[in-house]
Amino acid sequence: MRQFLKDICKINGVICKEDVPLAPLTTMRVGGKAKIFITPNTVDALEKLLRFFYRHQISYKVLGNGSNLIVEDEGVGVVLSLSHLNGICRTGYDNVYVEAGCSLSGFLRWCIDNGYTGMEPLAGIPGSFGGAVFMNAGANGVSIGDFVKELFVTTAAGSTWLETGKDIFNYRTSAIPKDGLVSAVRLRIRENDNVKHSQDRLGRQRALALSKSYLVRDNIRQFMRKRLSSQPLGQASAGCVFKNPLPGCSAWSLIAACSLQGFRMGDAQVSPKHANFIVNLGHASSHDVLSLIGLIKKRVWENTGVVLKEEVVVWHHEKEFW
Numbered sequence: 082m083r084q085f086l087k088d089i090c091k092i093n094g095v096i097c098k099e100d101v102p103l104a105p106l107t108t109m110r111v112g113g114k115a116k117i118f119i120t121p122n123t124v125d126a127l128e129k130l131l132r133f134f135y136r137h138q139i140s141y142k143v144l145g146n147g148s149n150l151i152v153e154d155e156g157v158g159v160v161l162s163l164s165h166l167n168g169i170c171r172t173g174y175d176n177v178y179v180e181a182g183c184s185l186s187g188f189l190r191w192c193i194d195n196g197y198t199g200m201e202p203l204a205g206i207p208g209s210f211g212g213a214v215f216m217n218a219g220a221n222g223v224s225i226g227d228f229v230k231e232l233f234v235t236t237a238a239g240s241t242w243l244e245t246g247k248d249i250f251n252y253r254t255s256a257i258p259k260d261g262l263v264s265a266v267r268l269r270i271r272e273n274d275n276v277k278h279s280q281d282r283l284g285r286q287r288a289l290a291l292s293k294s295y296l297v298r299d300n301i302r303q304f305m306r307k308r309l310s311s312q313p314l315g316q317a318s319a320g321c322v323f324k325n326p327l328p329g330c331s332a333w334s335l336i337a338a339c340s341l342q343g344f345r346m347g348d349a350q351v352s353p354k355h356a357n358f359i360v361n362l363g364h365a366s367s368h369d370v371l372s373l374i375g376l377i378k379k380r381v382w383e384n385t386g387v388v389l390k391e392e393v394v395v396w397h398h399e400k401e402f403w
Contacts, residue, residue, distance in 0.1 A: 086117070092133065094126030095119060096165075103152045103160070106144065108207055109359075110317040111367040112152025112396070115160035122165045124264050127235050130161065131262070135237035142396055143262060145212030146184055149320055154367045155398035163211055166264060171195075176230055176267040177289065181211025185218075185225075189301055197270070198292035200228065201300035205308040207320065211263050216392070217250045221304065226250030227287040233265035234258060242267075253324050253392055313352045317361035322374060323389040332389055333357035339380045346373045371395065 089097045101118035104110050119141075121127040134141055141159040144150075163182040169191045172178045177197075179188055185206050192200060202221035206213060217226040227250070232243045234257065249256050257263055269288035308314060323332035336342070336356035343353045345362070347369035352358040359373055378389050 088133065089117075089119060089130075092126060092129045094122040095130060096122070101160070103144075103147075103156070106162075107147035107150050107152060107319070108317060109147075109151055109319040109365075109370065110361050111154070111365055111370055113154050113156025113367075113398070115157055117159045118162065119159065120162045120165055124166065124233075124235060124240055127163070127166070127262070127264060128237075128239055131235065131237040134159075140399070143211075145182070145209030146207060148207040148209075149212060149216060149218075149392065150394050150396065151319055151367055151370055152396045153371075153398045157396050158399045163209070163262075163264070171270070172267065174272070175270050177270055178265060178267055179210050180265045181209060181214075181263055183210045184208070185210060185213050192289070193294050193298045193301065196292050196294045196297060197289040198297050198300065199287060199289040200225070201297060201304055204301045204304040205312075205314065210266065214263055214266055215255055215257060217253055217255050219253070221307075223287070224250065224252075226255060228268045228289065229266050230269045231267040232257065232263050233267075234261040235264040236261040240264060311355055313354045313358050313360050316352070318352070318358045319370075319393045321357045321392050322359055322377075323357055324392045326387050326389060330387070331357070335381050335385055335387055335389070336377055339377075339384050341377060341380060344373075344376075346376070349373045351377065 086097060089095060098118045101115045103112045103115055119130065121130055139159060141161050142157055144160050144162045166180040166182040168180045169183055169188060170178050185203060185208055188210060189200065189204055202223040203225060206218050206220060208218060213225045214229060217224050219225060229245050232245060233240055234243055269286065271288040271290050325331050333356040336351065341351045342356045344351045348362040348365035349369035350360050350362055352360045359370055374391065381387055381389050
């Protein structure tokens, strides 16, 4: 362990800590510690880290904004945080560069400041940009992947730009190479004031468009009011727990039909406000949350014949991680 830490600390642009509590770094506020917590400050440092991990066959997990995540109480091994890779800048006449560690809310503030419309329907999604792209987060009929022009994928062999195609993004998932991390993206921009939530004839490729800052701000406020009225945003949660099983068939309606709204295990509760949210009432453990997820899946299957699939990611305890 000591030699491992010494070797990591030799990499320029890397911050390395031991036994870091992960519960405060997740929106669910549950889970144990990361034995090793590593934060690269640059893409170059990230490349060197991934080469080190590959050479020594070290497994690791990547932490974004912790918004779609449940960490087991016993903790995990090596965690890589991209929080310091959070830059945003316009890099050409038709694209904007966003690093993976930038929060989605931070990007929307940038859109207000610079007058770009199109992504306001995603307001209120609490994740990092990289995490949102990886799971193709979406709301109100808009998915983040539809705005992505190129992915900057970092592996142990280096980093490269990949153009996105129709097979990269699907409903709440992506086909990003398993051996790589999305360290940044380029989003489309269209210089047309009349293009709002612009899309091509296939209905897939959306783009940001120029607008007035106050209009972008008002749109964001409108979508936030809608979220606040229907979701428990003031409570600790991991967001929507399950994917919608079929078009026109929502997970929340199936859960509500099983009379599970308000049901709790320990301090984990199915939100009375939105049945596809599990909220932490204050002292929930990951065991409480995972047990409640299992019960929900069992009840829905028994009552409807539908198998719910988790949208949240679960980090299981690792006894050995290298």
